[in-house]
Amino acid sequence: MTVVTIDEADHQRIAAAIRTAEASTSGEIYCVVARQSDGYFFSASLLVTLSILAISLGLAFLIEAWWLTIRLPAFVGAQLLAVAAALTLIYALPSLRVRLAPRRWQYMRAHDNALKQFLGRNVHLTKERTGVLIFVSLAERYAEIIADAGINAKVPQDTWDSIVAGLTDDARHGRLADGFVTAIEAVGALLHEHFPIGADDRNELDDHLVEI
Numbered sequence: 001m002t003v004v005t006i007d008e009a010d011h012q013r014i015a016a017a018i019r020t021a022e023a024s025t026s027g028e029i030y031c032v033v034a035r036q037s038d039g040y041f042f043s044a045s046l047l048v049t050l051s052i053l054a055i056s057l058g059l060a061f062l063i064e065a066w067w068l069t070i071r072l073p074a075f076v077g078a079q080l081l082a083v084a085a086a087l088t089l090i091y092a093l094p095s096l097r098v099r100l101a102p103r104r105w106q107y108m109r110a111h112d113n114a115l116k117q118f119l120g121r122n123v124h125l126t127k128e129r130t131g132v133l134i135f136v137s138l139a140e141r142y143a144e145i146i147a148d149a150g151i152n153a154k155v156p157q158d159t160w161d162s163i164v165a166g167l168t169d170d171a172r173h174g175r176l177a178d179g180f181v182t183a184i185e186a187v188g189a190l191l192h193e194h195f196p197i198g199a200d201d202r203n204e205l206d207d208h209l210v211e212i
Contacts, residue, residue: 010177017181018207021188027130028205036139037113040097048086110142154194
């Protein structure tokens with residue numbers, strides 16, 4: 001995903017898409033975009049520290065093979081200085097931490113954030129268990145749809161995956177707002193199919209994109 005900005009016009013488009021989608025269903029759609037799902041200082045620091053230790057171990061064998069002599073305090077001091085310099089750089093450059101964090105760890109943290117938003121925003125508390133969260137975490141290049149039990153039981157996982165794939169592609173090419181609108185329309189069609197609007201329907205969740 002490229003660097004993406006969401007202006008007020010985009011917020012209005014997304015809010016309008018949510019209202020339109022929910023006009024024909026008793027289901028609820030909630031959208032969240034996170035700039036980043038974790039600070040990644042620990043994971044990046046661990047990776048850098050282990051790398052420095054591995055490199056220094058290799059250097060120690062080379063020094064021994066070349067019959068060179070270096071005092072142990074000086075060698076350990078050099079290691080500590082290298083680690084301190086690397087940690088300082090990581091602390092000063094937050095964007096570097098994400099690049100150093102393993103991709104699997106990034107996805108885990110983004111997924112955890114999606115679950116946190118699903119529960120924290122009360123998407124799981126709709127009357128018919130038909131809440132659907134559309135979530136994007138930009139720094140991790142991650143998107144996910146979490147559907148509550150009512151609608152999830154009626155829709156196969158590959159359908160959600162297909163919607164996420166489209167959203168991810170749009171976000172990757174700088175069309176995040178378009179991706180959200182398309183995903184909302186697709187989710188709204190599924191909700192309408194399985195949970196058409198009833199006479200006593202009421203809006204249970206806010207109809208706007210939340211940025212965190």
